[in-house]
Amino acid sequence: MHRHAAFQIAIAVRGAVGMVDDAGTLHRAVALVVPPMARHRLLATAGLRTFFVEPHCAFADQLRERCGAGVTVAADLGGLDEDDVRRATARPSSELDPRLLAAMDTRVDQRVSMPALAAGVGLSPQRLRALAREQLGMPLGRWQVWQRLGRAAAALRAGESLAGAAIAGGFADQAHFTRQLREMMGLTPSAVLPALRSSPAARDVDRDRAGDR
Numbered sequence: 227m228h229r230h231a232a233f234q235i236a237i238a239v240r241g242a243v244g245m246v247d248d249a250g251t252l253h254r255a256v257a258l259v260v261p262p263m264a265r266h267r268l269l270a271t272a273g274l275r276t277f278f279v280e281p282h283c284a285f286a287d288q289l290r291e292r293c294g295a296g297v298t299v300a301a302d303l304g305g306l307d308e309d310d311v312r313r314a315t316a317r318p319s320s321e322l323d324p325r326l327l328a329a330m331d332t333r334v335d336q337r338v339s340m341p342a343l344a345a346g347v348g349l350s351p352q353r354l355r356a357l358a359r360e361q362l363g364m365p366l367g368r369w370q371v372w373q374r375l376g377r378a379a380a381a382l383r384a385g386e387s388l389a390g391a392a393i394a395g396g397f398a399d400q401a402h403f404t405r406q407l408r409e410m411m412g413l414t415p416s417a418v419l420p421a422l423r424s425s426p427a428a429r430d431v432d433r434d435r436a437g438d439r
Contacts, residue, residue, distance in 0.1 A: 227267050228412035231364055231372030232278040233289045234260040235311075237304055239273030245297050253297040256304040261293045263364045267412065277311050281362050281369070282330055285314035287321045325349055326357045333370055337396075340366075371406055378403055378415075383422040388415050 227248065236243045237257045244254045248265040260266055262281050268274075279285050292298060318327060325347040333343055343366075344354040358366045378395030386394060392403035404414055411418070 227265050228408070228410055229263045229265045230260075230278065230410045231262050231369045232280050233262060233286055233293070235277045235279065235289075235300070235303055235306060236260070236268060236271075237275040237277075237306060238271055239275055241272075243271050243274060244269035247297050249296075251297075253299065255299040255301055257300045257302075257306070259289060259293050259298045259300045259303070261289070261295065261298075261363065263368070264296050266297055275306075277306065277308075279311070279315060281364075282319050282322055282327055283315040284317040284319055285311070287319050288314075290321070322361050323357050326354070326361060329354060329358075329366065330369065333366060372410060375403075375407060375410060378407075379418070379422060382415065382419055385423075388419075391415065 235257060236245065236259075242254045242256055243258055244252060245258055245260070246252055246267045246269065279289060292300070328347045329343050329349075332338060332346060338346070340351045340354070344351040347354065349357070355365065358364065358369070362369060374395040374397060376395075378391040378397065381391040381394035382388070388403070389400045392398075392400045395403060397403040397406065400415075407413060407415055407418070
């Protein structure tokens with residue numbers, strides 16, 4: 227069981243994808259959507275395409291409209307591909323409070339205290355915390371951990387060691403990185419490493435390096 231800080235769209239290339247939610251209910255369909263912070267377990271599926279959609283983009287606005295607090299069947303998304311997702315996520319959310327979006331932009335790359343972050347967008351710390359919970363469904367701190375995992379994954383894909391990726395992601399050490407990844411993805415860094423190193427993005431990096439030489 228795990229929960230991540232973004233929407234997940236899981237699509238079966240053949241047959242159906244299965245998930246078990248926090249209540250033990252089995253969901254099975256061609257495509258399933260999981261909202262941020264909804265605990266679930268993804269069942270083994272032969273041929274699975276999965277996308278993570280950040281909660282502060284325009285596509286997330288559409289997903290919020292159709293999803294409740296748990297796993298949602300979305301058969302119409304079965305044909306979704308990378309180009310579709312890239313276009314759909316290119317614009318920022320039009321529904322989230324602009325002050326919350328500004329705080330997220332500031333905090334993604336900087337270690338700013340909550341009082342300073344709130345003051346920078348004209349809110350009290352209490353109001354900023356409330357906005358994040360109301361509109362994102364999570365504290366800003368959980369979303370920031372998700373961003374750090376993304377940076378660590380990018381470092382692994384580029385060839386960094388597990389320890390180096392933990393540092394790149396801003397984690398205290400490799401053990402901290404492992405704990406957070408298990409909590410948000412249900413996997414360890416060593417388990418995701420083969421997939422990251424064999425991904426199209428990794429091959430693009432290799433081609434770029436070859437071109438530089």
